[in-house]
Amino acid sequence: MPQGFPFTALLTRAWRRLGRPIRELLQRSGTLNGEPLNKASLLVIVLVDLVLLVNIFSGMAAIAEWPLSPQQAFPCQAEWSLYRDGDSDRRERDLAILRRAIPRRGPGEPQASAPDPGIHARALEASRDHLGRVSPLCLEFAGHQDRIAAQPELRQWQRELDAAETDITRLEQRNAAIRSQYDSSLLERIAGQPDSRSIQEVPASQARRQIDANNARIGALRAEVVSLNQQLLEARESQSFLTFLNRSSGYDAMEQAFARAQFWAPSQRLLLQGLFLMPLVLLSLLIHRHALRRGHGLLALVSWHLLVISLIPLLLKLAEAAQVGVVFELLLTAVRAIAGNLRFLVSYLYLLAVPLVGFALIRLLQALVFNPRLQAAERVQRGRCLHCGRKLPSGGRHCPHCGYAQFRACVHCLEPTHRHLPYCSHCGAAQLEVAPRPLNPRP
Numbered sequence: 001m002p003q004g005f006p007f008t009a010l011l012t013r014a015w016r017r018l019g020r021p022i023r024e025l026l027q028r029s030g031t032l033n034g035e036p037l038n039k040a041s042l043l044v045i046v047l048v049d050l051v052l053l054v055n056i057f058s059g060m061a062a063i064a065e066w067p068l069s070p071q072q073a074f075p076c077q078a079e080w081s082l083y084r085d086g087d088s089d090r091r092e093r094d095l096a097i098l099r100r101a102i103p104r105r106g107p108g109e110p111q112a113s114a115p116d117p118g119i120h121a122r123a124l125e126a127s128r129d130h131l132g133r134v135s136p137l138c139l140e141f142a143g144h145q146d147r148i149a150a151q152p153e154l155r156q157w158q159r160e161l162d163a164a165e166t167d168i169t170r171l172e173q174r175n176a177a178i179r180s181q182y183d184s185s186l187l188e189r190i191a192g193q194p195d196s197r198s199i200q201e202v203p204a205s206q207a208r209r210q211i212d213a214n215n216a217r218i219g220a221l222r223a224e225v226v227s228l229n230q231q232l233l234e235a236r237e238s239q240s241f242l243t244f245l246n247r248s249s250g251y252d253a254m255e256q257a258f259a260r261a262q263f264w265a266p267s268q269r270l271l272l273q274g275l276f277l278m279p280l281v282l283l284s285l286l287i288h289r290h291a292l293r294r295g296h297g298l299l300a301l302v303s304w305h306l307l308v309i310s311l312i313p314l315l316l317k318l319a320e321a322a323q324v325g326v327v328f329e330l331l332l333t334a335v336r337a338i339a340g341n342l343r344f345l346v347s348y349l350y351l352l353a354v355p356l357v358g359f360a361l362i363r364l365l366q367a368l369v370f371n372p373r374l375q376a377a378e379r380v381q382r383g384r385c386l387h388c389g390r391k392l393p394s395g396g397r398h399c400p401h402c403g404y405a406q407f408r409a410c411v412h413c414l415e416p417t418h419r420h421l422p423y424c425s426h427c428g429a430a431q432l433e434v435a436p437r438p439l440n441p442r443p
Contacts, residue, residue, distance in 0.1 A: 045305060052309045056280070060313060063276045064269045068132035070261040075123050076138035077258045083245055095229055097245065098238050101145040102158040119145045137254045144241040151237055161228050164221045171214045171221075178211055273317050280310040292389055293378050300389075376420035386419055 071077070079097065086093045101119075120142035127134045148154055232238060244250065284307040291300035376386050383392055387404035397416070398405055407416035412429035422431055 045301075048302070049305055049309055052306060053312070056277070056309060056313055059276055060273045060317075063272045066131050066272065067265075067268055068127055068130045068134070070258055070265055072126055072130070072134070073132055073261055074135050074138050074254060074258045075119075075126075076135070076141040077254060080141065080245065080251060080254065084251055091233075094233060094238075094242055098148065098232055098241065099158060099161070101148045101241070102154055103149050119149075121146075135254060135257060137250055137257075140244065140250075144237070144244055148235075148237045148241060151235070154232065154235060154237070157228050157232050161225060161232075164225050164228070168218055168221050168225075171218050175211050175214050270317055274314065277310055277314045277317070281307065281314060284310055292375060293382065297389065376418065380418050380421065 079100070083093050083097045086096075088096075120139060123134045123139060123142050233242075284303050288300055288303035288307055291297075291303055379386055379389060383394075384390060385392055385399035385402060385404055386406055388399060388402040390399065390401045392399060392406070397407055406418060408419050409415070410417045410424040410427060410429055411431060412424060413427040415424065415426040417424040417426065417431065423429065424431060
């Protein structure tokens, strides 16, 4: 990159800050007590990581399903909206929603069989063991449907309507088949072929009479359908249900509550998933730091992998939280207040915010996890190696386990002082801004 570029120094410094945690992360993930893991141990670690990752994502999926979704909390919203905003005329919409409320008897099912528990009971059952409750308006909606379904007379009309409509469809298909075969039947008649030897279902001589008879039957069935539909509309339970459906205040309240539930649902899921991950992150961090202080290398390695595996989905969820739910709506509202409907400006805000958040996270990791001075202070107090954490012999300058030099020359008095500690143990001079170097024995 050219030296005159104004951001060269800033980018170089940022790359160095980012590269150090990455190198330390990879080193910690592949070493045990300062020694690199062999291939078999690495394979075991990879399998452990995969199992941990699968279980973490499974737990996140399970906790995301704990609260009721907007569709579960408002099971009537889709059907009620279809009724209110449908394109067909009012009578057709009334009949459609009434007939959907009446259970249909399946083929071969005895007529006296008991109906299912009901829509109201199913809605309550779906909300059991979940966070939240079903909308009272939807429970009232389901109660009307259950009262309609419980009327034997209405169920009988439903069966008669289904039978009449099935017969109408069959007769219309029959007429269409007769018309499609009429030309072939007429040619057979012109050729003098007797009706008994015709390959058509209806001979040409009988086609007109058969079609007229079918049309008469269709007309009678349609009149029966009209009569049954009118009886269905005039039933007391039907009128009560339709009155409830056309009450604008109830529908508007349900739609507003459903819109609020849809708005908060993504943020609620992300919050619960974050609460699921935070104990894992904190527990693994505490165990890892305890293992480092005590010199338990294997425990430190496992807890470190658990910490990394827990942080991966947590960071993904934090990134997702910036794209949906409350955070996004707040940013969008601010952009609209400043620049109207220029929604693309939100992307510029994210482009500015993401690097800043990344740098802040790096600083946090440097302070809490990758801080060699904090680790060095604890290990010096316990007489352990600054690099691998194992017990040092009294007065040892190098670790007999990993060979790491424990001291360096003080920048002021040149006496040996512990690496990574901020002040010299002899003269008290500050050592913070000086890179550590191994101590050369003085002659």
